[in-house]
Amino acid sequence: MGPRRPHARPATRITEAARKAANGSLSHRIRLPGRQDEFRELADSFDAMLARLEAHVAEQQRFAANASHELRTPLAITQTLLEVARGDLERDPGELVDRLHTVNTRAIDLTEALLLLSRADARAFTREPVDLSLLAEEATETLLPLAEERGLTIETTGGESPTVGSPALLLQLTTNLVHNAIVHNLPEQGSVRVTTRTEPGAVVLTVENTGENLAPDLVATLAEPFQRGTRRARAGRTGVGLGLAIVDSITRAHDGTLTLAPRRGGGLRVTVRLPAAD
Structure with missing residues (x-):
């Protein structure tokens, strides 16, 4: 049996963390103990990268949830207005059209705002x-x-x-x-x-x-x-x-x-x- 390689365990821990990250788990941290050598520096950098990725994914998930909620609101209002109108055929159709127009305008404004925000985040523009x-x-x-x-x-x-x-x-x-x-x-x-x-x-x-x-x-x-x-x-x-x-x-x-x-x-x-x- 040959001599034990000095950095086998740190390398294994880093590899395992990379495997978990590749499978979608971003909460794991290596937290490599010991002296400050190249493996410790690599592990600390990897932990910092995982923390940034986890925070970014969480932010995107919150944004997506908020956006879905905001977009669902005008659609729910539209559905309610149409159901009320269907149950009350004597209702003035002009009032319904005005209210639907207002709700639809808000949905369009929101969609355009989301697209604009996405465009800015992606830096997809000419300077x-x-x-x-x-x-x-x-x-x-x-x-x-x-x-x-x-x-x-x-x-x-x-x-x-x-x-x-x-x-x-x-x-x-x-x-x-x-x-x-x-x-x-x-x-x-x-x-x-x-x-x-x-x-x-x-x-x-x-x-x-x-x-x-x-x-x-x-x-x-x-x-x-x-x-x-x-x-x-x-x-x-x-x-x-x-x-x-x-x-x-x-x-x-x-x-x-x-x-x-x-x-x-x-x-x-x-x-x-x-x-x-x-």
């Missing part, structure tokens, strides 16, 4: 020069009638802010932020402020809105999918709960950072930092 300040002006101009309807004022300031990315996705990001600032505002005499600026190596978009005081723990969850901030003041349509989640995804896809913070005196400040164009 080209973009001026963030022009997108801010376009978004505020588009949403100005909505702000005026709610008695809000919008102020847009800032100079040229060149970055590189998808104009369509970055416009969606900016529009989502401005729309969010409008619908989650004071019931009257509120305001929204949109600013762009440049920093060394970065361009910065900030959208601030007045509103009620927000707890830090609530603010920390607002960029999660389907989080609508149920304790926040809102008026009109509530959206599909993906506005800030899409902003977060688009920001990360452009190698940027998203920061949410409660404003002193109430409301929210959202800051997006993106790499500046060379």
Whole structure:
């Protein structure tokens, strides 16, 4: 019998962990004891990779479950409306059509939002020069009638802010932020402020809105999918709960950072930092 190979057991443990991961089990960890050698370094790296994979899969499962629930809601409402109409033939068909149209529009909006989120996560877009300040002006101009309807004022300031990315996705990001600032505002005499600026190596978009005081723990969850901030003041349509989640995804896809913070005196400040164009 020949001499025992010194690293037979560590290699066996790593191989077993790899086999379990290949079979779909991501909860197993090697946790290799002993001195810090190449096997220990490999095992620790493998454990870290498994932890990231497990967290990513869990996040995707939660998202899929939430998306299924959200999509099921308008379908269930549609079914109920049709069943009621079938049982009451005297009911005004125009009212039914209007309500079905509203529900269907929400389902379409949600589906498009999910597709947009998926596109950003996959980074499936062409990058080209973009001026963030022009997108801010376009978004505020588009949403100005909505702000005026709610008695809000919008102020847009800032100079040229060149970055590189998808104009369509970055416009969606900016529009989502401005729309969010409008619908989650004071019931009257509120305001929204949109600013762009440049920093060394970065361009910065900030959208601030007045509103009620927000707890830090609530603010920390607002960029999660389907989080609508149920304790926040809102008026009109509530959206599909993906506005800030899409902003977060688009920001990360452009190698940027998203920061949410409660404003002193109430409301929210959202800051997006993106790499500046060379």
